[in-house]
Every structure is written in C-alpha cells, then in structure tokens.
Amino acid sequence: MFLKSEGYGAWNGVGTKANSPGDADVLILGIPFDGGAGGQRGAAFAPGRVRSMTGRLKSTSRRGDDLSSIRILDIGDVDVSTFDAMKTFDAIECSCSAVLDGTDSTLVSIGGDHSVTHPILKAVAKRGRTGVIWFDAHPDLLDTYHGFSFSHGSALRRAIETTEIRPTDCLLVGTRAYEQEEMPYIKRTGIHELPSDELLFDTGALERFRRGVEDISRRVDHLYVSVDVDVLDPSCAPGTGTPVAAGIPVSVLLKMIESLPISVRAFDIVEFAPSLDVSNITIASVLGIIGEIFANVHREGKTSVTKGGAL
Numbered sequence: 001m002f003l004k005s006e007g008y009g010a011w012n013g014v015g016t017k018a019n020s021p022g023d024a025d026v027l028i029l030g031i032p033f034d035g036g037a038g039g040q041r042g043a044a045f046a047p048g049r050v051r052s053m054t055g056r057l058k059s060t061s062r063r064g065d066d067l068s069s070i071r072i073l074d075i076g077d078v079d080v081s082t083f084d085a086m087k088t089f090d091a092i093e094c095s096c097s098a099v100l101d102g103t104d105s106t107l108v109s110i111g112g113d114h115s116v117t118h119p120i121l122k123a124v125a126k127r128g129r130t131g132v133i134w135f136d137a138h139p140d141l142l143d144t145y146h147g148f149s150f151s152h153g154s155a156l157r158r159a160i161e162t163t164e165i166r167p168t169d170c171l172l173v174g175t176r177a178y179e180q181e182e183m184p185y186i187k188r189t190g191i192h193e194l195p196s197d198e199l200l201f202d203t204g205a206l207e208r209f210r211r212g213v214e215d216i217s218r219r220v221d222h223l224y225v226s227v228d229v230d231v232l233d234p235s236c237a238p239g240t241g242t243p244v245a246a247g248i249p250v251s252v253l254l255k256m257i258e259s260l261p262i263s264v265r266a267f268d269i270v271e272f273a274p275s276l277d278v279s280n281i282t283i284a285s286v287l288g289i290i291g292e293i294f295a296n297v298h299r300e301g302k303t304s305v306t307k308g309g310a311l
C-alpha cells in the first residue's frame with residue numbers, strides 16, 4: 001500500500017528477525033525524501049546507506065549488554081513522491097498510522113530531511129498525548145522557510161500548530177543556530193530548551209536533561225524522540241546538509257538516549273546525507289545512535305516514569 005518495498009534482509013546478526021510487526025520489538029521504516037531541505041540535499045539516501053552498513057552493528061550494546069534477542073523487522077521504505085512534498089507527507093502519515101495501529105513495538109524511522117517528522121508526529125499524536133524530545137542544532141520553529149510552510153526549518157512549529165502536541169511538552173536539545181523569530185517563539189510558548197553550550201560546559205546538564213524528560217514523561221502518554229544528526233558537532237557528523245559548529249559529541253548524545261525512559265513510542269534519525277559524509281564518520285555516529293536505541297528498547301528492569309506524578 002504505502003510502502004514501496006519490503007525490508008532488504010539487512011540487520012542480520014544484530015538481533016532476531018521478527019516475523020510480523022506484532023512480533024517485533026523494533027520496526028525499522030525508511031523515508032527516502034529530502035525535498036523539504038533548504039541546504040544541501042542527500043538525506044533521501046540515508047535508508048539505503050544505513051541498511052548497507054548494518055553489518056557493522058554489534059549484538060551487544062556499548063556497555064556489553066546482550067542484544068541478540070531483540071526482535072527487529074525492517075518494513076521497507078515509504079513510497080515517496082520526489083516532486084510532490086505534500087503527497088509524500090500524506091504517505092508518511094498514512095504509513096506510520098498503519099504501522100502504529102498494528103503494533104506496540106517501537107518505530108524507528110531512518111532517513112529524510114527533518115520535514116518528514118511532522119507527518120510522523122501527526123500519526124503519533126493521534127494515539128495519545130505526546131511529549132517530544134528534539135535533538136537538533138536548529139529549533140525548526142520558522143513559520144515559513146523560502147515561502148514554504150512544511151520545510152525542515154518549520155517541522156517542530158507545524159507539529160505544535162497542527163496537532164495536539166503542547167509546546168510545554170517539548171524539549172529542544174543541543175540547539176545553537178537560531179533565526180530571529182525563533183527565540184521569542186520559544187520564550188512565548190514555553191518550549192523547554194537545553195542548548196548545546198550548556199551540554200558542553202555545565203557539569204549538571206545531563207542531570208537537567210534527565211529531569212526535564214522525566215517531567216514531560218509524567219504529563220504525557222508517550223514520548224517521541226527526533227534525532228537530527230546536525231545536533232552533533234561536525235567532527236562527529238560531517239555528512240549533513242546544514243552542519244553547525246560547536247555541537248555535542250556523539251558520546252553525550254548516546255548518554256542522553258541511554259537515560260530515556262521506556263515510554264518512547266517512536267524515534268527518527270534525520271538529516272544524514274551519505275554523499276556528504278567523510279571517511280564514514282557520520283555513518284559511524286548513526287550506527288552508534290541505532291545501537292543505543294536498540295539497547296534502550298531492550299533494557300529490562302528499566303525505570304518507567306509513572307504518568308500523573310507531581311512536577
């Protein structure tokens with residue numbers, strides 16, 4: 001229906017192949033679309049590049065946890081329309097709705113520029129109050145970008161304005177590149193923020209991240225975690241369309257993913273442009289992020305944040 005291909009049989013050796021979506025711990029969905037990017041393109045090729053490199057993933061986490069029993073199913077790519085962004089966004093929303101209806105497993109979408117997150121969030125937000133953790137150098141809160149309301153520069157703003165997602169249930173992480181209108185919007189709406197500078201230089205920043213996520217988790221039914229790889233310093237992720245200096249190292253990002261509670265409904269990894277990569281640095285970071293997501297999904301005995309607790 002909305003998917004143009006079955007999974008490619010990659011991911012062998014990482015975990016256990018699930019037979020159906022209902023049987024899976026993790027569902028992988030590729031989104032090969034970069035028509036919402038204003039800078040250099042190439043994020044459409046991320047799903048294929050990641051699949052081709054999954055042989056480098058380990059069946060243990062970086063802390064040595066055994067991940068071999070995690071059940072993974074790659075359900076293929078969304079059938080995008082290269083020359084029609086709005087049609088593509090509809091296909092993404094429909095695909096994600098169909099996937100989320102059929103299973104409680106964690107959805108991990110790979111690829112696309114950040115414009116693809118808005119339609120995913122539309123599907124997720126219909127299924128319960130949604131908290132959003134947005135790892136990104138940019139806040140993506142522009143009303144329009146080059147006259148377009150649904151580009152990668154407006155993704156979070158459109159999500160806030162067109163879904164039930166509340167600004168105060170959103171946390172920006174690693175931000176450091178703003179347009180004039182974005183700072184007042186953050187202050188006016190009450191979006192939470194942990195900028196890159198604080199993560200790099202304040203010793204209590206990781207604890208503030210953990211507490212911030214916990215506070216949001218208490219108010220919502222589930223979390224959505226969006227990872228724009230340009231949150232990373234360009235030394236860890238040169239392969240992206242709009243790299244920004246003074247980002248966080250990948251180790252700090254993985255530490256934050258490690259501390260996420262169990263109620264994450266879906267993750268995305270966006271803005272990885274393989275053609276802009278250098279010496280496979282960015283794919284190494286992306287595989288690290290995927291491994292950490294698998295460890296997060298798999299971890300047993302993890303403390304789940306109880307909804308309805310005091311703030």
Ligand SMILES: [Mn+2]
Pocket residue numbers: 114136137138140152228
């Ligand atoms: Mn972004």
